[in-house]
Amino acid sequence: MNSTPNRRVYKEHIMRKLGILASIATIIGALGIASITASAGDDKPAPCQRKDFKTVMVKEACEKGGQPAAKDAMKAFNKDKKIASCNKCHSKLAPTYELKPDGFDQFKKLGGKALDDKSAADKPASK
Numbered sequence: 001m002n003s004t005p006n007r008r009v010y011k012e013h014i015m016r017k018l019g020i021l022a023s024i025a026t027i028i029g030a031l032g033i034a035s036i037t038a039s040a041g042d043d044k045p046a047p048c049q050r051k052d053f054k055t056v057m058v059k060e061a062c063e064k065g066g067q068p069a070a071k072d073a074m075k076a077f078n079k080d081k082k083i084a085s086c087n088k089c090h091s092k093l094a095p096t097y098e099l100k101p102d103g104f105d106q107f108k109k110l111g112g113k114a115l116d117d118k119s120a121a122d123k124p125a126s127k
């Protein structure tokens with residue numbers, strides 16, 4: 001006779017524990033979904049930081065695919081010119097990619113095309 005209320009208390013205890021577990025699972029699940037959608041919604045490339053460009057290469061890349069494209073173009077340029085470090089020209093990297101005072105000159109000396117550089121535009125392509 002006495003055992004029935006006791007058993008009910010025990011059962012409620014278990015149910016409450018399960019309830020807590022269930023809500024923890026829900027929270028973890030929600031966090032997981034939130035982080036997945038956050039990265040999935042990230043498909044628009046970040047725009048370039050600079051708004052007026054000095055180089056043909058970076059301007060075109062930024063217009064086409066934002067900063068990721070500019071980064072790819074820069075990487076290809078670096079590989080082409082056998083430059084080991086981005087810091088040769090940049091004082092800071094992502095996200096601002098600030099240039100060192102001579103960053104642009106270095107770029108030009110290496111054969112990078114400047115937007116307002118008529119002589120570079122007139123030169124026959126070196127390939």
Ligand code: HEC
Pocket residue numbers: 047048049050051052053054055056058059067070071074075078083085086087088089090095096097099103104106107110
């Ligand atoms: C030889 C010099 C030089 C080196 C080395 C160099 N950069 Fe650059 N980078 C430039 C110049 C100059 C600009 C600005 C171009 C312009 O104004 O049109 C630039 C611009 C950029 C931009 C555009 C940033 C924005 O949002 O406006 C990115 C991204 C970038 N560089 C990435 C890199 C990465 C990554 C490396 C290394 C793999 C690298 N750069 C190495 C000269 C260099």
